[in-house]
Amino acid sequence: MSAVSLSFPLGALSLAALLVVGPAAVQAADLPELNIDLKQTTVSGISSGAFMAVQMGVAHSAAVKGVAATAGGPYFCALQDALGGAGVSRAIRRCMQGDPDYGVMPITADALAQMQAAARAWSVRGLIDPVQGLAAQSVWLFHGYNDGIVKKPANDALRDWYDGFTPASQVFYKDDLNAGHAQISAACADATIGSCNSCAQTGGKFINACADKPAAGGLYDAAGAALQLFYGPLQRTVTAQLGSRLDPFEQKPFTKDRQGELVMPIRLAMGDTGYVYVPQACKAGESCRLHIAFHGCMQDAGSIGTQFATGAGFNEWADKNRIVVLYPQARSTVGAPMAPVNPMGCWDWWGYNDFLYDSSAGRYAQKGGAQIAAVWRMAEKLAARALPGNAVPTAVSAPALQVVDRSASQVALVWTPVQDATAYRMARAAEGAAESEVVTLPASRTSFVDGSLSPDSAYRYRVSALFGSGEPASSGVVEVRTATPAPACDPYFSLAKNTAVTKSKCPTTQTCP
Structure with missing residues (x-):
């Protein structure tokens, strides 16, 4: 291919x-x-x-x-x-x-x-x-x-x-x-x-x-x-x-x-x-x-x-x-x-x-x-x-939150695991809005993909480690702006000619910006 x-x-x-x-x-x-x-x-x-x-x-x-x-x-x-x-x-x-x-x-x-x-x-x-x-x-x-x-x-x-x-x-x-x-x-x-x-x-x-x-x-x-x-x-x-x-x-x-x-x-x-x-x-x-x-x-x-x-x-x-x-x-x-x-x-x-x-x-x-x-x-x-016990990440006292990718409608977040955490709670705030809880995840998960977001919009996130008792340990706030949606684009490629073509099979060098 x-x-x-x-x-x-x-x-x-x-x-x-x-x-x-x-x-x-x-x-x-x-x-x-x-x-x-x-x-x-x-x-x-x-x-x-x-x-x-x-x-x-x-x-x-x-x-x-x-x-x-x-x-x-x-x-x-x-x-x-x-x-x-x-x-x-x-x-x-x-x-x-x-x-x-x-x-x-x-x-x-x-x-x-x-x-x-x-x-x-x-x-x-x-x-x-x-x-x-x-x-x-x-x-x-x-x-x-x-x-x-x-x-x-x-x-x-x-x-x-x-x-x-x-x-x-x-x-x-x-x-x-x-x-x-x-x-x-x-x-x-x-x-x-x-x-x-x-x-x-x-x-x-x-x-x-x-x-x-x-x-x-x-x-x-x-x-x-x-x-x-x-x-x-x-x-x-x-x-x-x-x-x-x-x-x-x-x-x-x-x-x-x-x-x-x-x-x-x-x-x-x-x-x-x-x-x-x-x-x-x-x-x-x-x-x-x-x-x-x-x-x-x-x-x-x-x-x-x-x-x-x-x-x-x-x-x-x-x-x-x-x-x-x-x-x-x-x-x-x-x-x-x-x-x-x-x-x-x-x-x-x-x-x-x-x-x-x-x-x-x-x-x-x-x-x-x-x-x-x-x-x-x-x-x-x-x-x-x-x-036994291979490749276990070193646990920390509070999660360090990081955005690793974003699209026009999603944000991918990860954080460091916390010693003895029983769950993690993710909170989000849209631009100009108050923070609210998005999801609570099991302790085995240290990543979260937030979806159904608005394109080209700013969001703030914070994750907290929860314990059986005691106060949660929270990360700092990270900010991210979603991408703009892809433009309408309809590319084609001729396998026989080994080149990009139009839908009508004519070779082309045109690409979408």
């Missing part, structure tokens, strides 16, 4: 062959064994990686506490079109909706209900973790209004899918930046990484820099917003001062066929080499958390080397906060025998690994799916030296 994505029905194989180049030679080592609490795992992804992150978060909801998806669609979006990978054109029409050559198949209420019902049925059968685990997750969603590859209705359907499982106070959705189809990064412009796209562009490495709105100056930091929604207030390291490095590892020990036998990674459309960022504290044996970051199509190492892993913005937030970042790699399979059809190095969200195997659709999205199982084996290897 990044770039040409699933364009192979239109003959993009030759284009893919030109675009896919081998990464620089590296000395891949074994994946390290660390002291990681798997129940503190979070996942993220862009485009096909967004679909994959959602699949991982649903399949392993008992362990995954946070899911971030940029430009994705709902779980099991391909529906029965995933059967044998034969309905890819219909999957594009339903789950991407941005190529005029394919047309649009809307995600109807009935289709969405089928996607939700599949998760519930698979949960009962043990093919995924119990869906009740989704009620504990935090979810961060992003869609740029210049994205003509995965259109906004598909992203909206992902939000609506979560409505069936996850409280609205735990789901944040930002859709008011003029971004194209890309990972939005505050690190990609660093001189040590190289240039990145302007905000509205779609193409290249699919890593864009966007001004943070409504805040004046600075870049919007998608990685920081998502990770802090999941883990609470964090400290960012400047890219040039990172204390560790990106390490390659062999993916072959984790790629297996349906009989449990090891196979070459290309048999699953996965690369030989993956990457991991391990902070020095984690290397020293301290308790750490795990974040899994899935690249999009044409962002694999065979296409852009390590630029996604170094430029997506996660390492800067991981470095001082005991977060290990795993960057598993898919790969292009152009001309490869005995491999699934995946010319653009996409993650499997439409069943290409199930072709000729399944009598019913959906295995790729379950715990037994080839790629999901391989990546989870990587996570388990990283957590092989886990000790």
Whole structure:
């Protein structure tokens, strides 16, 4: 989906062959064994990686506490079109909706209900973790209004899918930046990484820099917003001062066929080499958390080397906060025998690994799916030296409240946990109005997404830690202004031409401001 994505029905194989180049030679080592609490795992992804992150978060909801998806669609979006990978054109029409050559198949209420019902049925059968685990997750969603590859209705359907499982106070959705189809990064412009796209562009490495709105100056930091929604207030390291490095590892020990036998990674459309960022504290044996970051199509190492892993913005937030970042790699399979059809190095969200195997659709999205199982084996290897009581944040005497993201209608807030608190009470005051209580949350939650707010409006928030007896401990007041709504924008992208087009299929450079 990044770039040409699933364009192979239109003959993009030759284009893919030109675009896919081998990464620089590296000395891949074994994946390290660390002291990681798997129940503190979070996942993220862009485009096909967004679909994959959602699949991982649903399949392993008992362990995954946070899911971030940029430009994705709902779980099991391909529906029965995933059967044998034969309905890819219909999957594009339903789950991407941005190529005029394919047309649009809307995600109807009935289709969405089928996607939700599949998760519930698979949960009962043990093919995924119990869906009740989704009620504990935090979810961060992003869609740029210049994205003509995965259109906004598909992203909206992902939000609506979560409505069936996850409280609205735990789901944040930002859709008011003029971004194209890309990972939005505050690190990609660093001189040590190289240039990145302007905000509205779609193409290249699919890593864009966007001004943070409504805040004046600075870049919007998608990685920081998502990770802090999941883990609470964090400290960012400047890219040039990172204390560790990106390490390659062999993916072959984790790629297996349906009989449990090891196979070459290309048999699953996965690369030989993956990457991991391990902070020095984690290397020293301290308790750490795990974040899994899935690249999009044409962002694999065979296409852009390590630029996604170094430029997506996660390492800067991981470095001082005991977060290990795993960057598993898919790969292009152009001309490869005995491999699934995946010319653009996409993650499997439409069943290409199930072709000729399944009598019913959906295995790729379950715990037994080839790629999901391989990546989870990587996570388990990283957590092989886990000790009891891992990765518990240091409690404080009073909560420190922070705004980590805002849209035209929502504000995402997080705070530090307080020792012996039994609950937290959030209070809000609109501009010119008195403060009033919004919600009381259990002690296990230290984040809150406030919704149904007015655009371009000022609000003040304060959180108080409650105890069984005694006075509450309150944070200071934080102020925030919501964003302005996105303008009417109707972008399109031709997968065959690999360029933005108008609805009538004419190439265009026009973007919405």
